[in-house]
Amino acid sequence: MKTLPLAARINSWTFARVGVRVACFAALWCGHAVALDAAELLVGAARTTITPDEPVALSGQFHTRVAKTVESPCTANVLVLESRDGDKSLETAVMVSCDLVVIREDVQSRIRSAVAAKAPEVETQKLFVNATHTHTAPVMVEGKYVLPADGVVQPAEYVEFLVGQVSDAVVEAWNGRQPAGVSWGLGQAVVARNRRAVYADGSAKMYGRTDKPEFRGIEGFEDHDVDVLTFWDADKKPLAMAVDVACPSQEVEGRTAVNADFWHPTRDLLRKRYGQQLEVVGWCGAAGDQSPHLMYNRAAEARMLTLRGLTRLEEIARRLDAAVAEANSAARNDIRTDVPMKHLVRTLKLPIWRVTEEQNAAAQAEVDRLSKDPADRRKMNWHKTVTDRYKQQQEGDLYERQFHVVRLGDIAICTNPFELYTDYGVQIKARSKAVQTFVIQLVGEESGTYLPTVRAVGGGGYSAIPQSCPVGPEGGQALVDQTVEAINSLWDE
Template structure:
């Protein structure tokens, strides 16, 4: 009896020690911080407009008659457990702030993603229809919101990296100094110093009036086992064109988005990969080498060549990307009120005279009647506009959003002055408000600076750069 009791006491003592040790282990485990997890999701939604809607991008809109390739809203959502951010890139010329505002209301009521943490932008394809059309605006805002909902649903543990590679062969500054004053007449009865899109290979061309940005920046997102989930690229190239009149197309942005997946190992039988190409600061950049005579291309040929090259270059740089399984995320935005440009008395008198002329009268400039209407609308319209400026942060990368067709040198300045290790800018983001030249480019004149093409005060770019750099600084320091 006594021996049995001693054995029982020994077992109790041993069990007590085990429970104590286990309790200590569990207590230490509970004290350890939970490992941070990055999740990402991507999705697309078809935003092809109804046929008959007007295709815009030139001075005379015309009805859409055929869909060559569908237009999409492509979304990438990032969630690090502390902050959620999203990008939505839409195949459209430019989407006004009211359409985006409607989409944000859907997102706010249907998801837990803060609407102010979403960057929405248009690619600037010139073969899409007006976003604010009564028949299209509700569909467009609804589909933008749907792309965000689907991307949120598709979230999974992920890793992220980013990089860039130069491809200067496809970007050219389209504003030129020229020795022929006839090339530089403007619709206001004067003569500019530079000309947009001058005659190709002409002996009067002197030099481009500004720089280019050759960098293709990109963000790559993979599953933890290395399966490509999404890739968002950015290139400062206006658009390419070469579309049959009346046909809807996403231009080279859409071709790139469809091709990049196969080049980086995305498998069509797995969860769909989402490729995305946003427009950088390309307000004065296009795909035409004006120093040489042009060669005629087949329809859609040139945009396919550009998309193939850009995709191939990204795929080359993709191999060198270093991935992280968690990064800080952030979003910051600010509103800026800008004055609207107004015609003075002399300009009003000039256009009154232009409009009073008979139709057969000689014209000083072929677009003088168009600008008479544009200037009058500015005169009759509001005296100021308020725009949204935004910066998103992904680790040591910052992405700025500007709601204008933004001159290249503005993007270069932001890259140079950002406190982050890397940066790029998406133009036509969160709104569509015409061109944004620098004050120095305003002095040179040219299409992009004309009142009616540019709507806001001459020093607007200086104010915008200052605010974006301030937003970058706050995100960088964690304020």
Template sequence: MMKFELRLPVATIRLFVLIGVIACSPPVNAGELFVGAATVSITPDGPVSLTGQRHTRIAKKVESPCTATALAIETRDDDRSIDQVVFVSCDLVAIRGDGGLKNLVLAELGETLEGFSGEKLILNATHTHTAPTLIDGRYKLPETGVMLPKEYREFLVKRLAAIITEAWTKREPAQVAWGLGHAVIAQNRRAVYSDGTAQMYGATNSDKFRGLEGNEDHGVEILYFWNEKDELIATSINVACPSQEVGGRSAVNADFWHPVREALRKKYGEQLMVLAWTGAAGDQVSRLMYRKDAEERMRKLRGIDRLEELARRIVTTWEDVYQVVKADRRDDVLLEHQVKDVLLPYRKVTAQEAEQAAREVEKMTDPKEVWNRRWHGQVVERYETQRKELPNYEMELHAVRLGDVVVVTNDFELFTDFGVQIKARSPALQTFVIQLCGPGSYVPTTRAVAGGGYSAVAQSSVVGPDGAQVLVNETSVLIDSLWRPKQKVTLAAP
């Protein structure tokens, strides 16, 4: 019998080897999961100025402590770190302050955390309107007897650095699961009227009322983390609603996230750290816009207050999802964290808007009007700046893939429509959107700008609808990059 010997060119052999390697290689970012978490009160001991309203409020009592919670996540291949992220959820109105809060925290940390990369740090605010003020000169404050914003920043920075250090140091082998639930927490807070105008918190019991302006997102995106002892050590809960149910009070209050944390830790142990992530919710609120009497009747029949009612809905959803996904845990997952600086066009101020704002500034001679004077005055300043150049808003965008899900960030009070766009375009199984990872300001839709009113006017909005679409596109592109195949490729020797 005649024998045939197949002889292939060296280049062809290399190609076959390369194809085999690609087919058999695991994703480059898969690795053993390590997690650490920590929490701390960020409530000062004495009187403090509160932010979130146009007028000065001095808190002399604490109804519930504002806290910060850190979650450190890392994947490893033996002793080699593959990727990492540290989330810090803060009961603050926004991540702001002279010098940049994140920069101040990183400066405080210095080089003390071995293996930690400062660019992988993400701070977010829950947007409670009963948290201490971070910006100097925001309000007219007493000269004595109250903690000043500069003093509070120094206090806050030390505490944030401490829990980041603790969470990073406590990293241990862990498991993760993710799930989706639903809870009605938010309503769109912009009422639209027959003349085409809109108003935040506008009356709905009027014959001129025509509806609420935009979408609502009732999804609750949740992450669960366990240690090797099978203890729940951390959870992240993403709700598209700011925590400002009691935002007009003059006492420190973490709003509805406090009873959520208390309920979960009471049942699942004090070791459970609860991170609150506010989704795209610039036009949302937990306060009732309609059907108020029926809602109040049900609340009273249950014998709970409004904060407890909102917490009940979140905790019920959390537990329902927990029962479904707790058997689907992962300890070897893909973690990839990308950070990108994106440029978003500033909202252009019209001459008419600048003239109107200037007239408002002239009216304000009372020193107590410092917030309103600043609010209108920055519109005039922006108009003068754009006559010379139209600068961009530079934003640090994070996209973190963890297994089948992704977490993305933005600096703003982003209207919910834009969050829905990001989620709808995402290839991830679940997409977590965290807003207020920076100094804030509303990002309204085109429809909202046409309707006007607080949250949609130039005074409220540094980035407008055009910039929002750039943000949506940049976020979507970055998410897509995390789902492109990434393989280890090794060429065999000829």
């Protein structure tokens, strides 16, 4: 399959300059005088389908599902940034957002290698891939589910297709980069709901019932900010934008059809508002304890959907479209063409969540019980992560993963590989020296495990137990500290 044609190509242009070209940029914020070299910004964008033509197994549940239909196509959306001083390239960032549940195994490394072979001039270490966390996208790992041998795209075949499609789109975006202006803005939309119910005995449960007498409240915070990064042409027409929402796209997670979830109708509405040329990169903020599912007020919300004549996906898209419009209506008054840009690539070094003898024994009992039925393979492997870690933790206690920090003008963009609980994202935003901080979860190799808070571990339940989490609250705090240090170093220079 070929890269989808763009509705319109980015036209070459040059912003009008007043007086001499600005060579440097200065800002005063929170008492810190900051001066970094600014440079001309080049932007490229592309999108491609990552939906195969044949039936494919879906990832995101404990049971096997094979999709024979496509309700909305899963796509990869690429944004390429380069800062230049004349003919000299100063910095780059290549950001790929995929409608997938996570980025499995070595997918990011394979995309980097494929891009390097097709466009050697691209600095592939500055390329990162995130998932929007739709639970109705193809499986990428062999052996995770029991699948038919015939008539279904196998995971290894899908990954080969995915790598080819994404690497082609990256090269297209790189070759099409053009001068652009950039703005950043902040809107709000109620999309995320904390999904952990707390009960009178102190226990917590993901999607637990809230209509029981024992229900006492929702466990944690919700972040309703919508961070918007928009790239404009000389006529103030948006060419591309990145939209960061602290909510995974899993409203229709239980279906047996390929579906990009709420990002598909959201992109449609944004293109209807701004033009079909627009490329939309979806980022999922820190949202390990969040989802779009309603925990209470279901009847009232359903009534409002009926009155509006909308589906739940369309309602979420309506809210995000309004939030982006709100942000851009103000931010378009502050479009920058000369901005400082710096991209750090570092390694998170986090203490693992050590498995106790009791936890290992309990997990081994579940492995033994579930191994008797092939249909339980997914659940068995989930418990087996605990027994494997118990054996391996004697060899070392560090969990190491790559992360990225990008400074672009007054904003910071930071990544992590987890389903990161929202409290950690709030800490990063609060302690960052950037005017606005974009937190992106589910980035890079072997992403997708939860990282819970102390409060969540106290309540227990799925997403806050060793089966769900190779790293616990101690590692969560280390992640915050290391990320904040990296961000703030770009303001301290």
